[in-house]
Amino acid sequence: NSIEYDPNFKLYITTNLSNPHYPPELCVKVNLLNFMATEDGLQDQMLGTVVTAENPDLEARRVALVQEDADNKKQLKELEDKILTLLKNAEGNILDDEVLINTLKDSKVTSNIIEEKVKEAMKTQDKIAKVRLGYVPVAFRAAQLFFCIADLNIVDPMYQYSLEWFINLFLMAIAKAPKGSNHDERVENLNETFTYVLYENVCRSLFAKDKLLFSFLLTIKILKGDNLLDPKLLRFFLQGSTSLEVRRPKPEGTDWLYDNAWLNLLGLSEMKPFNGVPPNLALEDAFVENLDFFKEVAETPDPEALLRKRYEDTYSLFERLCMLRALRPDMVVPAVQNFVGESRGNKFIEIPPFDLEACYADSNCATPLIFVLTPGADPMTELYKLADKLDMSRRMEAISLGQGQGPLAERAIEAAKDKGTWVCLQNCHLSVSWLPTLERICEDLSPDRVDANFRLWLTSEPSKHFPPFVLQNGVKMTNEPPKGLRANM
Numbered sequence: 255n256s257i258e259y260d261p262n263f264k265l266y267i268t269t270n271l272s273n274p275h276y277p278p279e280l281c282v283k284v285n286l287l288n289f290m291a292t293e294d295g296l297q298d299q300m301l302g303t304v305v306t307a308e309n310p311d312l313e314a315r316r317v318a319l320v321q322e323d324a325d326n327k328k329q330l331k332e333l334e335d336k337i338l339t340l341l342k343n344a345e346g347n348i349l350d351d352e353v354l355i356n357t358l359k360d361s362k363v364t365s366n367i368i369e370e371k372v373k374e375a376m377k378t379q380d381k382i383a384k385v386r387l388g389y390v391p392v393a394f395r396a397a398q399l400f401f402c403i404a405d406l407n408i409v410d411p412m413y414q415y416s417l418e419w420f421i422n423l424f425l426m427a428i429a430k431a432p433k434g435s436n437h438d439e440r441v442e443n444l445n446e447t448f449t450y451v452l453y454e455n456v457c458r459s460l461f462a463k464d465k466l467l468f469s470f471l472l473t474i475k476i477l478k479g480d481n482l483l484d485p486k487l488l489r490f491f492l493q494g495s496t497s498l499e500v501r502r503p504k505p506e507g508t509d510w511l512y513d514n515a516w517l518n519l520l521g522l523s524e525m526k527p528f529n530g531v532p533p534n535l536a537l538e539d540a541f542v543e544n545l546d547f548f549k550e551v552a553e554t555p556d557p558e559a560l561l562r563k564r565y566e567d568t569y570s571l572f573e574r575l576c577m578l579r580a581l582r583p584d585m586v587v588p589a590v591q592n593f594v595g596e597s598r599g600n601k602f603i604e605i606p607p608f609d610l611e612a613c614y615a616d617s618n619c620a621t622p623l624i625f626v627l628t629p630g631a632d633p634m635t636e637l638y639k640l641a642d643k644l645d646m647s648r649r650m651e652a653i654s655l656g657q658g659q660g661p662l663a664e665r666a667i668e669a670a671k672d673k674g675t676w677v678c679l680q681n682c683h684l685s686v687s688w689l690p691t692l693e694r695i696c697e698d699l700s701p702d703r704v705d706a707n708f709r710l711w712l713t714s715e716p717s718k719h720f721p722p723f724v725l726q727n728g729v730k731m732t733n734e735p736p737k738g739l740r741a742n743m
Contacts, residue, residue: 267284270721270722270723270726271722291400291417293397293398293401294397296396296397296400296401296417297390297393297394297396297397298393300392300393300396300397300421300424301386301389301390301392301393303393303421303424303425304389304392304393304396304424304428304444305385305386305389307425307428307429308389308428309385312382312385312386315378315382316379316382316386319375319378319379319382322371322375323372323375326368326371326372329364329368330364330365330368333361333364333365334361336357336361337354337357337358337361340353340354340357341354388437388441389441391441391445392441392444392445392448394479395445395448395449395476395479396424396448398475398476398479399448399449399452399472399475400417400420401475402471402472402475403415403420403452403456405471406456406460406464406468406471409464409467410461410464410716411716411717411718411720412459412626412714412716412717412720412725412730413459413460413464414722414725414726415456415726416726416727418727419726419727420452423448423451423452423455424448426451427444427447427448427451427452428444428447428448430447430451431443431444431446431447431448432447449472449476449598450601450602452472453468453469453472453602454606455616456468457605457606458606458608458609458613458730458731458732459626459730459731459732460732461626461628461732461734462605462732462734465605466587466590466591466594466603469594469598469602469603470590470593470594472594472598472602473593473594473597473598473602474488476598477572477597483572484525484526486525486526487525487572487573487576490518490521490522490525490576490579491572491575491576491579494514494518494521494579494580494583495517495518495520495521495522495580496521497517497520497521500516500517500520501520502520502538504516505541505542505545507545508545508549510549510552510553511548511549511552511581515552515580515581515582515583518579518580518581519537519538519541519580519581520538521580522537522576522577522580523536523537523538523539527568527569527573528569528573528577534568537577547560547564548581551581551582552581552582557578557581557582557585558574558578558585558588558589558592561574561577561578562574565577571593571596571597572593575589575590575593591603608636608731608733610636610637610639610640610731610733611640611643613729613731614640614644614709616729617709617729618701618706619671619674619699619701619704619705619706619707619708619709620699620700620701620704621699621727621728621729622696622699622710622711622712622724622727622728622729623709623710623711623712623728623729623731624711624712624713624714624724624725624728624729624730624731625637625711625712625713625714625731625732625733626714626715626716626730626731626732627681627713627714627715628732628733628734630734631732631733631734633713633731633733634652634678634680634713636733637650637678637711641676646675646676646707649673649674649675649676650675650676650677650678651666651670651675651676651677651678652677652678652680653666653677653678653679653680654680654681655679655680655681655682655684655685655688656681656684656685659685659688660685660687660688660691663677663679663688663692664691664695667695667710670708670710671699671703671704671705671708672705673705673708674705674706674707674708675707675708676708676709676710676711677709677710677711678711678712678713679692679710679711679712679713680713681713681714681715682712682713682714682717682720683714683715683716683717683719683720686717686719689719689720689721690721692712692721692724693721693723693724695710696710696721696723696724696727696728697723712724712728
């Protein structure tokens with residue numbers, strides 16, 4: 255059906271999805287504007303953030319110079335326009351036009367003054383640029399890490415984080431990082447502190463099965479940024495050999511080696527440094543000449559130790575991990591754990607203990623706290639303990655969401671916002687139709703309109719319908735039952 259509309263009519267549609275994908279038939283009907291930050295743009299933003307935190311006077315001077323430069327250019331443009339207008343409207347001999355002559359004289363004086371200001375500003379900007387340059391490694395690391403966590407929602411829809419949350423965490427890490435005896439040490443401390451603070455905060459919102467994956471992604475992202483990782487080797491590690499052609503038959507007497515392992519070995523042998531750069535043999539040739547050794551690698555319960563002993567001086571830690579990926583894919587997970595531990599330190603493979611009080615301390619009255627539920631875990635026990643400790647047990651209302659419970663939850667939240675009490679909405683995943691209302695409520699939360707003691711607690715199983723805004727701006731937590739002897743102790 256045709257619908258008549260005014261020529262001036264405009265329709266703007268926004269989404270909280272960070273990088274949505276729409277079908278082609280929709281894209282041709284609309285103009286898409288993607289405001290997702292790029293890595294270069296975010297690096298520049300983070301550079302301003304860290305310099306402001308470290309040297310606020312310097313950053314304020316830089317901003318003032320940028321504004322001053324814009325004002326000077328505007329003033330010159332106005333003078334040029336005025337002169338052109340006078341020339342256009344001049345009658346007779348322009349040399350007899352006193353207004354024009356005086357304007358030209360004034361513009362010359364003003365232009366000279368502005369040129370002097372610009373020269374001084376350029377000198378100051380050069381000094382500022384040198385200082386800012388010293389913090390580029392910090393901004394670069396921060397931008398890398400943001401895009402590392404931005405991809406986590408591919409793993410689970412509940413793993414979403416906002417840029418505002420990320421920047422607040424960055425500022426907290428800057429304040430927490432040790433000063434150091436010189437600038438280089440300070441930069442190193444900033445990078446290491448923020449990397450671990452981010453790991454710790456993201457880890458508490460991940461399921462146990464995904465925490466090693468996150469540690470690995472973090473490590474890989476940093477190594478790639480430092481140009482210490484070959485992208486081709488990383489692709490091999492993730493996908494294995496993509497060739498379907500066996501260009502060299504498997505050696506006789508190697509029934510202990512799977513056909514797919516031989517195919518991966520051939521694929522790895524085509525990449526540096528496994529392609530036979532002297533004095534080293536190509537990996538496939540080394541395999542043929544050392545069948546006894548590689549048979550032991552294929553059968554031992556600790557193949558990583560054998561590869562380390564023989565190739566520690568020949569191949570890097572990640573290169574040996576790729577060898578293990580080719581020969582013993584069943585042992586990749588423990589090897590990845592060792593890889594992360596050796597590359598970043600053991601604290602990046604140790605799961606931080608669950609600390610609800612710390613999560614509460616990171617929140618405010620406008621920040622929802624979200625328990626992502628797992629089978630066998632009951633976060634309410636921990637929540638009631640915290641409420642008792644903070645003298646809030648009688649000032650907390652728990653509502654289990656379900657059919658028709660939405661209006662009750664809304665009234666409870668409205669009352670709690672004014673009284674400064676707590677509301678816990680349980681099983682949000684069971685009330686999908688009400689979740690847009692929850693998103694609107696969370697968007698309206700503001701510290702200047704809500705009592706400082708108010709807290710909104712939410713529990714939900716993983717759900718693709720959970721509002722992105724709430725996930726990105728809330729404090730997310732998983733509290734799984736402890737596994738293993740060490741965790742239980």
